Amino acid sequence: MNASPAAPSGLERRLREVVADVRRDEPTSRHVLFRIGGPADLMVIPRSSEELRAAVAVLFEEGHRPVILGNGSNVLVGDRGIRGTVVKIGKGVGRVRIKGAKVSAEAGAGLPAMALRTARRGLAGLEFAAGIPGSVGGAVVMNAGAYGHSMGEVFEAADVLTQDGPICLGPEAMSFGYRTTAIQGRPWVVASVTLALRPDSPELVQSRMQGWLERRGATQPIGRMSAGCFFRNPSGDHAGRLIEAVGCKGLAVGGARVSQIHANYIVNEGGATAADVLALAAQVRARLQERLGVTLELEVKLLGEF
Numbered sequence: 001m002n003a004s005p006a007a008p009s010g011l012e013r014r015l016r017e018v019v020a021d022v023r024r025d026e027p028t029s030r031h032v033l034f035r036i037g038g039p040a041d042l043m044v045i046p047r048s049s050e051e052l053r054a055a056v057a058v059l060f061e062e063g064h065r066p067v068i069l070g071n072g073s074n075v076l077v078g079d080r081g082i083r084g085t086v087v088k089i090g091k092g093v094g095r096v097r098i099k100g101a102k103v104s105a106e107a108g109a110g111l112p113a114m115a116l117r118t119a120r121r122g123l124a125g126l127e128f129a130a131g132i133p134g135s136v137g138g139a140v141v142m143n144a145g146a147y148g149h150s151m152g153e154v155f156e157a158a159d160v161l162t163q164d165g166p167i168c169l170g171p172e173a174m175s176f177g178y179r180t181t182a183i184q185g186r187p188w189v190v191a192s193v194t195l196a197l198r199p200d201s202p203e204l205v206q207s208r209m210q211g212w213l214e215r216r217g218a219t220q221p222i223g224r225m226s227a228g229c230f231f232r233n234p235s236g237d238h239a240g241r242l243i244e245a246v247g248c249k250g251l252a253v254g255g256a257r258v259s260q261i262h263a264n265y266i267v268n269e270g271g272a273t274a275a276d277v278l279a280l281a282a283q284v285r286a287r288l289q290e291r292l293g294v295t296l297e298l299e300v301k302l303l304g305e306f
């Protein structure tokens with residue numbers, strides 16, 4: 001006889017009162033671009049901004065710190081999954097409004113689609129972002145960037161949910177740095193953002209965007225299961241160049257391999273585990289340390305239990 005499922009906890013019951021889509025033991029691999037990761041005890045997938053705010057309020061009231069997932073394009077989740085509650089901020093929380101050169105977007109809006117839409121309207125500033133497969137919220141939290149530009153340049157304000165209620169943060173409070181912001185490491189949830197773009201000719205904006213997309217297509221393993229650049233660039237150099245220089249291109253552990261196209265990408269070739277990825281990353285780090293005396297730090301965020 002099958003064991004009957006455990007009764008819902010008080011927290012789960014309260015979450016179900018405010019969010020329609022609450023899942024138990026949900027495989028996180030379905031929600032991250034690496035396609036790696038064990039189950040989350042609970043996963044809440046809000047279908048609107050109202051559901052997001054209500055769910056986060058319940059979690060804070062109950063003394064829980066939610067784990068936030070945007071599009072899962074910059075994370076590696078452990079094989080043993082995530083204890084506690086994951087809030088997956090996706091398309092349900094993805095409304096975008098454009099007024100003049102101002103863009104107001106809920107956190108789950110897709111960054112590439114937003115970049116294309118604003119470019120067509122002749123709004124400059126997000127050309128670099130068309131190939132970054134994140135949510136707008138995740139991109140702001142990570143200060144995602146490429147080709148010398150980053151989200152901080154176009155950021156105006158964010159509505160952020162905290163244990164003490166919603167707050168609005170401007171650029172100074174966000175402290176944008178190289179792939180860092182004040183949100184990282186805090187139990188805060190970016191609910192929506194306002195970006196300030198610049199009017200320009202639609203043809204020029206689209207051709208700049210196209211140029212960068214083509215360059216990306218030629219130099220990065222697009223469409224493969226990965227989390228983008230795995231390591232942060234060390235000061236004054238490129239992690240990919242250094243990894244290639246020490247002969248790690250193509251190195252593999254289990255189903256994880258250092259990309260042959262761009263050495264700062266670790267790709268899941270099918271069936272890779274988080275343990276494979278971490279073992280491979282450890283080999284790469286050790287070789288760089290030993291041969292060049294360079295210490296690589298992770299750009300990818302590790303979530304859950306490994």
Ligand SMILES: Cc1cc2nc3c(=O)[nH]c(=O)nc-3n(C[C@H](O)[C@H](O)[C@H](O)COP(=O)(O)OP(=O)(O)OC[C@H]3O[C@@H](n4cnc5c(N)ncnc54)[C@H](O)[C@@H]3O)c2cc1C
Binds near residue numbers: 073141144188
């Ligand atoms: C093929 C590929 C190419 C890439 N190219 C680039 C690139 O050129 N430049 C670049 O910077 N990055 C790049 N990335 C990495 C990634 O796309 C960006 O960092 C992206 O902005 C992450 O957004 P996300 O929604 O996927 O965030 P996730 O990966 O889901 O989350 C990233 C972190 O942000 C937190 N987070 C996410 N959303 C929120 C929120 N609303 N509130 C609070 N915390 C939140 C998460 O908890 C996690 O710590 C690439 C990735 C891939 C797979």
